Amino acid sequence: MDSFEFQSGEVIDDAVVEYMTFGTPKYDENGVINNAIVYCAGSLGTFAGIIKILPLTEKGDAFDADKYFFISMSALGAPGSCSPSVTGLKRKFPEYSLVDVVNFQKQFLSEKFGIEHVLGLIGNSMGGFIGLTQAIEYPDFQDFIICGVSSYKVAGHDYILSRFVDEIITSDPDYAKGEMTYSLIRTLRLANLAEFNFGLSKEALRAMSNEELACEFETFGNEMLETDIYDLKYCNASCMNFDVEDGLGKITSEVLIIACKQDPHFPPELDGIPMSEMIENSQLLIMDSELGHLCFNELETISDELKEFMEGFDDC
Structure with a gap:
């Protein structure tokens, strides 16, 4: 447009x-x-x-x-x-x-x-x-x-999750630089991993062995590195106070x-x-x-x- x-x-x-x-x-x-x-x-x-x-x-x-x-x-x-x-x-x-x-x-x-x-x-x-x-x-x-x-x-817990993701991202001093650094890559991974526990049901997660969970957790974190940290920050902020x-x-x-x-x-x-x-x-x-x-x-x-x-x- x-x-x-x-x-x-x-x-x-x-x-x-x-x-x-x-x-x-x-x-x-x-x-x-x-x-x-x-x-x-x-x-x-x-x-x-x-x-x-x-x-x-x-x-x-x-x-x-x-x-x-x-x-x-x-x-x-x-x-x-x-x-x-x-x-x-x-x-x-x-x-x-x-x-x-x-x-x-x-x-x-x-x-x-x-x-x-x-x-x-x-x-x-x-x-x-x-x-x-x-x-x-x-x-x-x-x-x-x-x-x-x-x-x-x-x-409730969804608001706290959004605040937690926001806190992880903004607490990195490199966030203000506007360019990716090694520190921000690590921060991006942690921010995404905070969401891992809110996808599959508790029953599905409990059915996996700890070894399987560790593998899934690691894979999820690595795959989400393709996310742009600023896209994530802004999207999370747009939803954090959603109330209609x-x-x-x-x-x-x-x-x-x-x-x-x-x-x-x-x-x-x-x-x-x-x-x-x-x-x-x-x-x-x-x-x-x-x-x-x-x-x-x-x-x-x-x-x-x-x-x-x-x-x-x-x-x-």
Whole structure:
């Protein structure tokens, strides 16, 4: 995009947007796509996160690619799109909020496709934050939201985890330099490893031997070294104080909340269940998966329930 203006008033010129599309676009009488579904990945996830729903895009499935046109973006702040790493601004990149992330997405959809209304949005984890924020800020922009393994606020142990990651990064004196040093590489690894314990369920972790866990822990830390520390810092900060509890009453879209019984991040009793009670026109689906917070990797296990929800939008 030629430019993007943040809520703070700061502007980024030549704002890069990384995205992919697939499916079958359908058009209204004005020639505008009217069956678009936007996929929003979790923290620092790219457009490729949409792979999670691909098993359900065959003919007759919940997300039948013959019925819907899917758009998946690497969000504002994520690698591949306009971010500290892509712009090269590093710690001089503007601080952004989830409202900025939503506005970035909306502006792109309008400029690239002429889309001012989408059929729906599917988001997991931080992608759920984006979906809820969009539904509150722009109630008429979508017909439905699927909010998976997510919440209406970052609180309790999740807030402490975000603060811990922020503390790890900012406590390194080299962070202020804006360039990678050996110390920052080590700090990046530690900040990412803080998240390791919040992916798989406690049951899945307990089923592994300590030797297996040590290997997985080491591998995770090494793989996450590909993350840019400034992308991580800014993304973490954008979510740390996320709280839309007071705005949930503004949501007019149909909402499907998918929680997981074994999710160490957002357990249903603290997040999904109370959220469903605060949102009108919402449905709650609780998965049983030892993948825990990563349960969107086996959405096939709830294919019937997803298909039933999507049938309500066949005539939209």
